């Protein structure tokens with residue numbers, strides 16, 4: 001029987017564990033050679049991505065007809081999911097909710113910590129432990145970096161662990177967004193992501209989507225990345241080091257137009273002003289050079305695609321929406337299918353999806 005840790009011992013334990021290199025702790029989030037908790041984009045190997053793409057493609061086809069949709073909805077009808085989203089979300093929440101429903105899962109949700117017992121002073125740890133008493137998987141979005149990992153770490157040491165999916169943790173990671181982004185690239189490029197030049201634009205410092213997507217590039221050959229941002233919001237060192245260690249060439253520039261003509265994909269992001277340390281900090285930055293305007297459609301290649309995790313503000317002119325190369329609405333829908341595929345995989349029923 002495991003010794004119950006006092007609060008201080010437990011904090012110390014977590015701090016030490018949290019600081020470990022990912023390679024050293026990866027096993028802790030796996031069971032029987034498979035991902036159990038989906039927390040970091042680095043967990044997503046090429047082999048796993050291909051499996052998930054295949055499941056998602058099959059789900060789309062099978063569920064077109066009622067008979068197929070009913071069959072798929074029977075596969076996880078014995079499972080319940082908790083959607084714990086205490087940070088604003090439209091698409092990630094809705095796509096996970098609908099992904100659960102496609103798989104026949106029952107769902108419950110908390111969307112604001114002021115409606116949970118956290119308001120009575122219950123700790124985050126006790127709150128998530130409570131969820132695991134009722135459900136079979138926790139899908140969570142939280143403003144604090146490392147929060148999903150903390151939850152998984154905590155539950156994996158209890159006698160009732162359940163898988164945890166990170167649906168966005170502070171400004172550090174958003175692995176399932178990276179999953180839908182890469183699934184979109186895979187579909188748009190007919191399975192050939194190798195050799196592509198990807199341009200990532202905007203608030204790269206605080207945008208968790210571009211951070212997680214950069215990690216996934218390790219799975220492909222001859223990829224190159226151009227990071228375009230104001231000097232205040234450049235990509236962080238840890239990601240640049242990761243790319244160097246994986247021999248993925250990148251450039252950094254403030255001159256968006258200079259990289260447009262060679263791009264195979266342009267990934268736009270919004271300014272993440274919710275992370276301002278001082279209120280109004282972001283307003284001092286002129287973000288307009290990092291907008292994709294209608295006239296830019298003439299500069300990018302006929303085959304270049306335009307992505308955005310959404311929500312957008314002004315970064316992409318709505319006039320661009322009608323262009324065939326603007327794929328962000330498809331990208332958002334891809335999220336639902338790939339998240340359903342992830343759930344099928346985590347619960348090990350992928351072989352029943354034929």
Ligand code: NCD
Pocket residue numbers: 091092168174177208209269270309310311
């Ligand atoms: C992103 C997020 O929450 O990080 N949105 C999303 O999940 N689709 C991007 C953003 O909010 O800018």
